[in-house]
Amino acid sequence: MPALTLTIDGRLVSSRAGETLLQVIRGNGIDLPTLCYLEGLSPRGGCRLCMVEVAGREKPQAACVTPAEEGMVVTTGSERLQRYRRQIVELLLAERNHTCSVCVVNGQCELQSLAARFGIDHVRYAYLSPRLPLDASHQRFGMDPGRCVLCARCVRTCDEVEGAHTLDLRGRGVRSCISIDLNEPWGRSETCTTCGKCVQSCPTGALFEKWTARGEKVRAPELIPRILAWRETHER
Amino acid sequence: MAETISINPVTRIEGHTRIDIFLDDSGAVTDARFLATSFRGFEAFCLGRSFWEMPGITARICGICPTSHALASALAGDRLLGLTVPPTAVKLRRVLALAQVIQSHALSFFFLSLPDFLPGLRDDPARRTLTELARSHPDLVTNAVQLRRFAHDITSRVGGGVVHPQWIIPGGMAEPLSEKVRQEFLSQIPGLIAIATATIAQFRQMSDGLRLAGRLGSLPTLYLGLTSAEKTLEYYEGELTVMDRKGTLLMAGAVPERFPELVAEELSSWNYLKGPYYAPLGAVDGSYRVGPLARLNLVARAGTRLADAELATFREQVGAGHPVHDVFFAHHARLIEIMAALERLQELLDDPTIIDRRVRSRAEVNQSKGIGVCEAPRGTLCHEYHVDENGLLERVNLVIATVQNSPAMNRAVREIARREIRGARLTEEVAQLLQIAIRAYDPCISCATHAAGSNGLVIRLVAPDGTVVQAFPT
Ligand code: SF4
Numbered sequence: 001m002p003a004l005t006l007t008i009d010g011r012l013v014s015s016r017a018g019e020t021l022l023q024v025i026r027g028n029g030i031d032l033p034t035l036c037y038l039e040g041l042s043p044r045g046g047c048r049l050c051m052v053e054v055a056g057r058e059k060p061q062a063a064c065v066t067p068a069e070e071g072m073v074v075t076t077g078s079e080r081l082q083r084y085r086r087q088i089v090e091l092l093l094a095e096r097n098h099t100c101s102v103c104v105v106n107g108q109c110e111l112q113s114l115a116a117r118f119g120i121d122h123v124r125y126a127y128l129s130p131r132l133p134l135d136a137s138h139q140r141f142g143m144d145p146g147r148c149v150l151c152a153r154c155v156r157t158c159d160e161v162e163g164a165h166t167l168d169l170r171g172r173g174v175r176s177c178i179s180i181d182l183n184e185p186w187g188r189s190e191t192c193t194t195c196g197k198c199v200q201s202c203p204t205g206a207l208f209e210k211w212t213a214r215g216e217k218v219r220a221p222e223l224i225p226r227i228l229a230w231r232e233t234h235e236r
Numbered sequence: 237m238a239e240t241i242s243i244n245p246v247t248r249i250e251g252h253t254r255i256d257i258f259l260d261d262s263g264a265v266t267d268a269r270f271l272a273t274s275f276r277g278f279e280a281f282c283l284g285r286s287f288w289e290m291p292g293i294t295a296r297i298c299g300i301c302p303t304s305h306a307l308a309s310a311l312a313g314d315r316l317l318g319l320t321v322p323p324t325a326v327k328l329r330r331v332l333a334l335a336q337v338i339q340s341h342a343l344s345f346f347f348l349s350l351p352d353f354l355p356g357l358r359d360d361p362a363r364r365t366l367t368e369l370a371r372s373h374p375d376l377v378t379n380a381v382q383l384r385r386f387a388h389d390i391t392s393r394v395g396g397g398v399v400h401p402q403w404i405i406p407g408g409m410a411e412p413l414s415e416k417v418r419q420e421f422l423s424q425i426p427g428l429i430a431i432a433t434a435t436i437a438q439f440r441q442m443s444d445g446l447r448l449a450g451r452l453g454s455l456p457t458l459y460l461g462l463t464s465a466e467k468t469l470e471y472y473e474g475e476l477t478v479m480d481r482k483g484t485l486l487m488a489g490a491v492p493e494r495f496p497e498l499v500a501e502e503l504s505s506w507n508y509l510k511g512p513y514y515a516p517l518g519a520v521d522g523s524y525r526v527g528p529l530a531r532l533n534l535v536a537r538a539g540t541r542l543a544d545a546e547l548a549t550f551r552e553q554v555g556a557g558h559p560v561h562d563v564f565f566a567h568h569a570r571l572i573e574i575m576a577a578l579e580r581l582q583e584l585l586d587d588p589t590i591i592d593r594r595v596r597s598r599a600e601v602n603q604s605k606g607i608g609v610c611e612a613p614r615g616t617l618c619h620e621y622h623v624d625e626n627g628l629l630e631r632v633n634l635v636i637a638t639v640q641n642s643p644a645m646n647r648a649v650r651e652i653a654r655r656e657i658r659g660a661r662l663t664e665e666v667a668q669l670l671q672i673a674i675r676a677y678d679p680c681i682s683c684a685t686h687a688a689g690s691n692g693l694v695i696r697l698v699a700p701d702g703t704v705v706q707a708f709p710t
């Protein structure tokens with residue numbers, strides 16, 4: 001595989017062709033924030049938290065979907081980028097009902113730790129506080145759309161890893177929601193295999209195992225790439 | 237001219253309230269009401285949520301007694317699941333309930349009420365503050381801090397949260413207790429019992445000098461609360477007991493789940509507090525009180541050695557066999573309960589099974605209705621949940637101690653206002669007396685209305701035409 005040379009935050013680094021900027025950046029020990037990206041799943045470029053500046057391109061680029069190119073000069077942490085990232089997380093918090101103190105994933109939530117990382121101690125946007133009903137119809141799992149950040153990690157996991165494609169996105173913009181089959185209660189889904197992978201991949205408390213209390217959800221998103229790796233080993 | 241006087245705010249209570257005193261044209265007091273002036277609506281916004289979240293959500297009703305709300309909520313959740321909680325989890329929940337009593341009573345007695353008692357009544361209001369108390373009696377404040385720190389440590393290390401104990405969950409406890417933590421708590425108890433003993437002695441001394449007995453409203457009421465089957469103090473589960481004004485038991489040995497059927501609520505047009513009464517006797521005769529005074533009236537014995545000795549003294553005040561109606565003695569009752577709680581904690585922690593690892597039962601939703609009742613520091617607390625087949629809440633009813641005491645508080649305020657207000661003026665002394673009376677009930681308005689809001693109690697004198705003629709503080 002041909003090697004490429006790039007400059008990241010003033011440092012010369014090399015990468016293999018076909019890698020994304022995110023892979024190169026993380027491969028070089030830089031902790032670039034992400035939310036919709038989950039190793040093993042097809043990248044989506046939805047949340048924009050991974051955005052970086054590339055010399056010569058006016059708009060910031062989502063690193064998870066931007067291929068590394070020869071000679072690129074990349075900045076990962078400029079003042080502007082930090083401001084944007086903070087705004088994104090604030091908007092996510094304002095869009096739905098993130099009441100961490102009573103959430104199943106309190107203390108282990110990716111959204112919460114991003115907020116902490118960016119020092120978000122208050123939100124400058126008006127809360128929309130939408131009234132979104134819980135779906136507790138599934139025997140084992142629950143879904144609270146009020147905590148969903150629309151990253152679609154669950155959608156891709158269900159489709160690409162489990163192969164069930166039970167989940168999808170419906171609606172537009174901030175009003176989008178995860179929909180199950182043809183917008184059925186989860187408990188009535190005929191395609192769901194009850195594998196639980198979507199729950200593991202979800203970065204927030206939007207998907208959870210029932211009978212978990214506050215802060216009890218154990219997240220293991222790293223299961224997803226591990227499952228894919230095992231599968232590859234078996235197929236070989 | 238007929239007038240209104242308001243007192244605003246009366247501090248050192250929990251929440252936002254007002255006392256309105258109504259005058260006639262001659263300036264005589266016609267009526268007085270203790271009101272809650274804020275509204276929160278927990279019962280409404282919880283609808284559609286899962287009962288699994290309720291211990292966490294309802295613990296946020298109150299920063300003083302979050303453990304009590306979590307316990308009542310988890311108990312209601314246990315019923316929805318239709319399971320039996322492992323015995324060790326029951327013991328751990330009892331430990332938390334007792335810590336809650338110590339924490340809240342120490343706050344009420346030392347920090348909210350002592351500043352009235354120690355400089356002496358009618359003293360300069362500027363001297364009736366906690367800072368002043370810390371300066372004049374540092375030993376007492378240190379004692380209070382030690383008791384409260386111990387209780388907070390239990391909440392955090394047995395309950396999983398400094399303020400909001402998150403390990404109290406439907407089905408039991410999320411985490412067991414470790415031997416190390418058990419030993420640490422056990423080692424602290426003797427020192428705290430010494431503190432409680434000394435505080436009781438100090439209180440007896442100052443209470444004689446205060447001459448407040450008989451002046452804070454002592455209308456007889458019924459009493460309601462939980463007791464153990466042996467008629468000793470019990471804060472978690474136990475049996476519902478109701479006593480009449482003369483000390484005769486109207487009801488004993490009832491399962492706590494019967495609470496909603498025994499208590500009816502009267503909604504009021506002028507107050508966010510509902511006015512509950514003992515249903516079998518009707519709204520007029522069924523007025524009852526809950527809380528420390530009620531509990532000590534209801535039990536035959538406290539159930540522990542030192543607390544029982546002090547309970548005998550407590551009862552001598554009115555003569556054995558009679559309920560103590562005078563709310564001033566609620567302070568004494570709180571101190572006895574702190575003592576009993578420390579002794580009970582010693583017993584519970586001495587029990588080697590308290591560190592058993594099996595603390596959680598699991599089940600799916602098996603019942604559509606769940607009722608959880610426990611004794612919060614301020615009295616009986618009831619959470620009633622109705623859920624759909626998936627465990628989502630369709631109806632929530634929370635009956636809170638302060639709400640149950642509010643009719644009695646109203647009567648006390650009326651009694652004091654009628655007796656003490658002269659010439660349609662609210663003097664500093666009367667305003668202080670009204671506040672002391674309200675504080676003796678240790679009301680928690682945040683709980684009562686499940687309401688947010690800043691601190692303070694306003695007292696207003698109101699003329700027949702509705703104008704406010706005097707407000708306190710001005
Ligand atoms: S449990 Fe498995 S099959 Fe069902 S929605 Fe989640 S990922 Fe898809």
Ligand code: SF4
Binds near residue numbers: 148152178202206207
């Ligand atoms: S449910 Fe979870 S994984 Fe799915 S889109 Fe929402 S936040 Fe992402």
Ligand code: FES
Binds near residue numbers: 034035036044063
């Ligand atoms: S992680 Fe790249 S856009 Fe979400």
